[in-house]
Amino acid sequence: MTSFEPTPDFAAHLDATDPLRDFRPRFHIPPASDGQPSVYLCGNSLGLLPKAARAAVEQEFESWEKLGVEGHFHGTSPWMHYHETLTDSTARLVGAKPIEVVVMNNLTTNLHLLLISFYQPTASRYKVLMEGGAFPSDQYALESQVKLHGLAPDEAIVELVPRPGEHTLRTEDIEAKIRELGDSLAVVLLGGVNYYTGQAFDMEAITRAGHAAGATVGFDLAHAAGNLELHLHDWDVDFACWCTYKYLNSGPGGTSGIYVHERFAHRPDLLRLAGWWGHDPADRFQMKKGFRPMPGAAGWQLSNAQIFPMAIHRAALAIVDEAGGMAALRRKSEKLTAYLEFLIRRLELPPQVLEIITPHQPEARGCQLSMLVHKNGRALFDYLAGAGIIADWREPNVIRLAPVPLYNSFSDVQRAGEVLAEWAGKAK
Template sequence: MTFEPTLDFARRLDAQDPLREFRQHFLIPPAPNGSRDSLYFCGNSLGLQPRTARAAVERQMQNWQELAVEGHFKGETPWMHFHQRLQDASAQVVGAKPVEVVVMNNLTTNLHLLLVSFYQPTATRYKVLMEGGAFPSDQYALETQVRMRGLEPDDAIVELTPRPGEHTLRTEDILAKIAELGDSLCTIIMGGINYYTGQVYDMAAITKAGHAVGAMVGFDLAHAAGNIPLQLHDWDVDFACWCSYKYLNSGPGGVSGVFVHERFADQPDLLRLAGWWGYDEQERFKMRKGFRPMRGAAGWQLSNSAILTMAVHEAALAEHMAAGGMPALRRKSEQLTGYLEFLINRLELPKSRLEIITPADPAQRGCQLSLLVHQNGRDLFDHLMEAGVIGDWREPNVIRLAPVPLYNTFEDVFHVGEVLAEWAARQ
């Protein structure tokens, strides 16, 4: 597509957008002066509230009021099986079979649970590979998992870093490091998208290379789920987890999703931390000793479902599915992000001042563009916020902007470009 830097062009694209109605399905916070909606470009941190979310919670509050404990078994949405209501849509989001997914807990809790099962080091195969500068929760989870096995993080954890002068990892360097580690590599755990740079990793190639040396391969999909097309089953990924509050718009601290490949569905002896809700539901209420897991990812559940947050998640997933799922969202996402990139590049600022460190190749990025601001970065961020552009500041000098296809418009992107141009003009 050939972009134009005009409001009329942006409005024409919005008029042609098959997803334009979905903006009205979300609650957008006001700009600081209250005269209009903010330009919300922070869905990579917290997605907006679906208008249906409040009613979804109210329905469960009503069930609690009227049914109390019987709500586990009665009513239109018995809580006993509520997680199953989320299974099909979650499977579609990540490209999985329903038996391979379950919604439960929060993201880092689930990462720990999965690492118990899929990081099982031996005396010779104990290395774990991750990207350098991963989100801190992932770093801390791995550090503690390694120490629990009596190992030292500095020895067991291998971090991938870009080549000197580059901001993102080259796929060939990732694959070369996997081959180099060879028989010493126990587990690979990487973000599907790096939270800082916005780079999408080649998960299919990484998984294939990891399996070739006998390693388990998993991904933290916090910034990928609901953002880019995923095919976890077909890529042969062993395990993955994601949060629901970014591109899946399920509220602050919302529930997390888990993927465990079908090949592990019938391995009840696979080491795991067990809980009552993961026990075979046909026998669960017999209260017997001796853990017998449910088949598939559901066997990793610990406790009964957090119904109020799951109710929000169900409402949010319904919006995602109504929009046509990832194929439709991805088409608009590539255009929105491409338009923002076009407007930023038109500023013609030297890289010594500002550069986009997210890959230019649409196949290697999702919604997010990360701006590395070498001079006066905080001044630019404050200027954006004062103008009603809600983005995200990451130390020491990166601003993340994410135009989300469910609720952002091309006119939104145009106005963000105007605010950036105002700042650039006074530099």
């Protein structure tokens, strides 16, 4: 961080030499109150609109308009096989084989579908390990899944909490808890990145520890997909799911994705909630009784494709591929986030006023920095908003800032640092 400078000229130089600089104009940047583009640092909550999305959806409107039901079989991208057009890009995105991924439904729906299959408690092996303070949907999903099996959440769900005085979890503590639970542990379910602190977990190490204990290991990648380089197959992860409206810029309430390791690809005996689109396509339209799942993750599908959300997602995934995939995005992301951290730390505010609770190490975080503001946090959030900095507020006193490599610039980050410095000067 010592090589950084806080000046607009320095940020402009970084932008001029940024190999991804041409991707920012391909997104709509919301205007600030003065009509100028805002500094949008909220992609960890909702990504921005790709300009290509309108044309992608319009193409499907045209097919619907001109072909009606025949759009399932004719047109530029027949709807019957539309989800398959997303498979290769999705596999690259999360480090999987094509048979291991499918795009379908919404995130928590998919989490429930996967837990039905992969949380099958017995009298002795029934516990689930998750991070304390996980996103509420994950907490609610696990509570209800545990109750479906007649178990009490307080007994079956074990929550990981940081050591006293710390804000994030240590990998060795996660591994130790897995060993401690041992034969009682059925499933490990963590977020790939914790939504509140921005901590990225060592998914490979956690998976290894979970498997050593005889447990199944899955991840909610809502804050990891499109943010981190993922290698789900090589890490031997059993299952995962993610949304597409954050770092994948696929629209509010957009479609979701799942991953199921290929070792389960030909397991028709594996319990699941079935739907006709997951049935073997060879006789799907014969409308017979008796569910026979497609091989791989596609066998967890319920209904036919959500064409319009998938059209947006397809356009967004194409941008990721064109940018060079997650390796290229991460290179810029690490530098953007380090620059933001440099600008915050140079304020030299005491920790009893403001502290960064996201890990300092690049491998332990994505592009989000979470600032714990001990005094007048909401006032700082409002001050940022008044200056055209769009951030995210999380109760009781955390401001999340996420410079996204596809559309955020170093000048965005420099401007945010400038506004924080103005506030710090007034607060002292």
